[in-house]
Amino acid sequence: MDGTFYTLQEFMTYTEGVTYILILAILLGMLGFWIFLVERDEN
Amino acid sequence: MSEKAAAASKSFFTPFNVVAGIIVIIGLILTALRFTGGLAAVTNLSDYNPWGIWIGFDLLVGVALAAGGFVTSAAVYLFGMKRYHSAVRPAILTGFLGYALVVLALNYDVGRPWRLPYPFVIQQGTTSVLFEVAACVALYLAVLFIEFSPAALEWLGLRKARRIVVKLTLLLTIFGVVLSTLHQSSLGALFLIAPSKLHPLWYSPYIPIYFFITSIIAGLSMVIFESTLSYRYLSHKMDETHLKEKNDVTLGFGKAASYVLAGYFAIKVIGISAGNHWHLLGTSYGLWFLVELFGFVALPCFLYAVGVRDKNLKLIRWTAVLALLGIILNRFNVCLIAFNWHLPSSERYFPHWMEIGISVFIVTIGVIFYKFIVTRMPILYKHPEYSDSH
Amino acid sequence: MSISRRKFLGWMGAAGLGTAFGSPAHAAANKHFKGYPESLGVLFDNMLCIGCRNCEAGCNKVNELPPPDRPFDDLTVLSKKRRTNTKVFTVVNRYDHFKGIKNPLFRKIQCNHCLEPACASACFVRAFTKTKEGPVTYDPSVCVGCRYCMIACPFEIPTYEYDEPLTPRIRKCTMCQPRIIDGKLPGCVEICPTEALSFGKRGDLIKIARERIKKYPDRYVDHIYGEHEMGGTSWLYLSGVPFKELAMREDLGVTPAPELTAGALSAVPMVAGLWPVLLTGLYAVSKRKEKIAKIEQQQAIASTLEKANAEAESKLSKALAKAQKEKAAAISKEVKKALEEAKKTQEKEGS
Numbered sequence A: 001m002d003g004t005f006y007t008l009q010e011f012m013t014y015t016e017g018v019t020y021i022l023i024l025a026i027l028l029g030m031l032g033f034w035i036f037l038v039e040r041d042e043n
Numbered sequence B: 001m002s003e004k005a006a007a008a009s010k011s012f013f014t015p016f017n018v019v020a021g022i023i024v025i026i027g028l029i030l031t032a033l034r035f036t037g038g039l040a041a042v043t044n045l046s047d048y049n050p051w052g053i054w055i056g057f058d059l060l061v062g063v064a065l066a067a068g069g070f071v072t073s074a075a076v077y078l079f080g081m082k083r084y085h086s087a088v089r090p091a092i093l094t095g096f097l098g099y100a101l102v103v104l105a106l107n108y109d110v111g112r113p114w115r116l117p118y119p120f121v122i123q124q125g126t127t128s129v130l131f132e133v134a135a136c137v138a139l140y141l142a143v144l145f146i147e148f149s150p151a152a153l154e155w156l157g158l159r160k161a162r163r164i165v166v167k168l169t170l171l172l173t174i175f176g177v178v179l180s181t182l183h184q185s186s187l188g189a190l191f192l193i194a195p196s197k198l199h200p201l202w203y204s205p206y207i208p209i210y211f212f213i214t215s216i217i218a219g220l221s222m223v224i225f226e227s228t229l230s231y232r233y234l235s236h237k238m239d240e241t242h243l244k245e246k247n248d249v250t251l252g253f254g255k256a257a258s259y260v261l262a263g264y265f266a267i268k269v270i271g272i273s274a275g276n277h278w279h280l281l282g283t284s285y286g287l288w289f290l291v292e293l294f295g296f297v298a299l300p301c302f303l304y305a306v307g308v309r310d311k312n313l314k315l316i317r318w319t320a321v322l323a324l325l326g327i328i329l330n331r332f333n334v335c336l337i338a339f340n341w342h343l344p345s346s347e348r349y350f351p352h353w354m355e356i357g358i359s360v361f362i363v364t365i366g367v368i369f370y371k372f373i374v375t376r377m378p379i380l381y382k383h384p385e386y387s388d389s390h
Numbered sequence C: 001m002s003i004s005r006r007k008f009l010g011w012m013g014a015a016g017l018g019t020a021f022g023s024p025a026h027a028a029a030n031k032h033f034k035g036y037p038e039s040l041g042v043l044f045d046n047m048l049c050i051g052c053r054n055c056e057a058g059c060n061k062v063n064e065l066p067p068p069d070r071p072f073d074d075l076t077v078l079s080k081k082r083r084t085n086t087k088v089f090t091v092v093n094r095y096d097h098f099k100g101i102k103n104p105l106f107r108k109i110q111c112n113h114c115l116e117p118a119c120a121s122a123c124f125v126r127a128f129t130k131t132k133e134g135p136v137t138y139d140p141s142v143c144v145g146c147r148y149c150m151i152a153c154p155f156e157i158p159t160y161e162y163d164e165p166l167t168p169r170i171r172k173c174t175m176c177q178p179r180i181i182d183g184k185l186p187g188c189v190e191i192c193p194t195e196a197l198s199f200g201k202r203g204d205l206i207k208i209a210r211e212r213i214k215k216y217p218d219r220y221v222d223h224i225y226g227e228h229e230m231g232g233t234s235w236l237y238l239s240g241v242p243f244k245e246l247a248m249r250e251d252l253g254v255t256p257a258p259e260l261t262a263g264a265l266s267a268v269p270m271v272a273g274l275w276p277v278l279l280t281g282l283y284a285v286s287k288r289k290e291k292i293a294k295i296e297q298q299q300a301i302a303s304t305l306e307k308a309n310a311e312a313e314s315k316l317s318k319a320l321a322k323a324q325k326e327k328a329a330a331i332s333k334e335v336k337k338a339l340e341e342a343k344k345t346q347e348k349e350g351s
């Protein structure tokens, strides 16, 4: 790959790959943030 | 009746065991044929028809019918409908077994089953909808396993492990709903890539949403259906709460199913309109489409409603069967009947009896496992030593 | 716009993300993907095809496929519609009786080597690759055998070794990728005795095809099949009759396959990102309701308890007053009864 995507297929393989990694990060991040958010709530 | 059952349980050769045994033996023979002769030996698949009932029934219908797990746990743990609590465990168990069997069936269908992890560990085909389905089904199977595990841990008496898992309930439920939303809809999205092969009445940009909504209907109906069956055959395993809540569950889930069906009917009509396919309704495929839409969507919607209004539990239970048949019909239509509709009939697919045999074999394994687990683990009753709500 | 873009890229580079994000950012500028420049293709002209089946023989030879059911010089097979299979990567079919054309016409079938292949988009292990030379290649070493590529291909090209129990592969025309890289012609093109098959850069082939249509407007329909179908294919077709009549589908549309699923795939991160928010919100609402209900219930219990206590007390004092007028034995009996009653109500309310 020389930095340019010539086909949509190639472009999507790349972007979707990044998306899947981000999804994992988001799910973990949301969980962590929720814990941060409610940590000091009294029951 | 109960006397008879008690007497029969002493002997190994109960009618259930005999029938199940025969099916399992035939299934094992067919399995041997499949893995020595290839798909050609046991299926009618061809280069025009690469997917048969092992995908249409075992995968598509199997996953839809296993939706009860996420629907029920969401209702109870997320929406706070505590009065359906006793329905959670059986639904999770059915879900877990359902997904496990789906994966088992895939091992028959794909060419090199031991490569099933390849999409994750070797090379990721991220543009494929199937990649997403595979990822979500794999993860969700794990989630269901953990959600189911408290029952097994109580059975085994592992208190500590159980306590940890129970703490995760909320997290697992949310994760389960996310994963289910994704893969239930993506099973429909699998067909988006083939607009030239699927009949326009079934091909729609909305097909992922249709699959997701029907999975909710399937999940609700399956809980009703399954509780009917287990009450008939396994009521001695149910505790008081379960027996008391059972009718509540039937009424409540019937009501929900009715309304979801109404919404589904509406978006199906929108689908015809958005594609401007009204003129196709007059064709033979159109009539078939209308049979599905009115006979298996509108009718169960109406019957559920009448059943709920009249508190007619029997009607609701029969309607659940009708609704489930409707789901099966819908998946068959998309995957088999309206798929490749452009081909001459000589090129079309009809399942080989051995394909059906394998599917029956797999369902039977599911029933055997369900029976094994339900008669041993605290599924239909609460374990006396763990009276805290789980 | 360009300045801010450059600034942005510079910032990305400084952050060390140059390789990860810099180049795609450049690529993202081309919203229209035109395919590999200079990629190769084949033009099939059915007005020049004589139906000799030589291409079938050539393909069989260069791909070392098993011997055919009927020898390649047996032309009687042409009268039956055939399709490609695991042992035959290309077939020629005959179509008779066209108005104004004396001879029958032929159609060669093989993989069209789409510019945006549906098979590649569908494969979840990326077994298919659109190479920069043009061929869409298949790698059996990763294939799981799910056959989704066969569902996806609009031309019904990939075939599957159904009789292989453990090592089934997808089989299809390779456009002779190994030969092309060696600078040789595809087997079928090389052996073709007429000009029915021409090999070259796809761009040039389109020009040639246009010229033929222009030169012989009466001979050809004004359409190059494969120029736009499903986003374009590397194999192109010229015909003397509408392609429909050769059983070539004209209703495929021009949308490249990956676009068909792009919408559904783009919904995935939205669900993954927002569902947890929505569901946690619903949970919080239901929990809050539960809490309020609990508090209200507790208050209700407390007030009824108080009332019960007060009632019991007044009853007790009344009984005592009454008792003073009566006998001592009766006193104790009455008190005991009242006490018991009070206890019972208390228990009932409190449970």
Ligand code: SF4
Pocket: C111, C112, C113, C114, C117, C118, C119, C120, C136, C152, C153, C154, C155, C156, C157, C158, C172
């Ligand atoms: S014709 Fe079919 S198999 Fe060939 S590249 Fe296109 S989609 Fe793939």
Ligand code: SF4
Pocket: C122, C123, C124, C125, C126, C127, C128, C142, C143, C144, C145, C146, C147, C148, C149, C150, C170
């Ligand atoms: S059969 Fe093989 S090549 Fe085709 S989609 Fe499945 S894994 Fe990919």
Ligand code: SF4
Pocket: C058, C059, C060, C062, C063, C089, C090, C110, C172, C173, C174, C175, C176, C186, C187, C188, C189
């Ligand atoms: S390009 Fe090669 S593989 Fe394809 S049909 Fe021609 S000879 Fe066969």
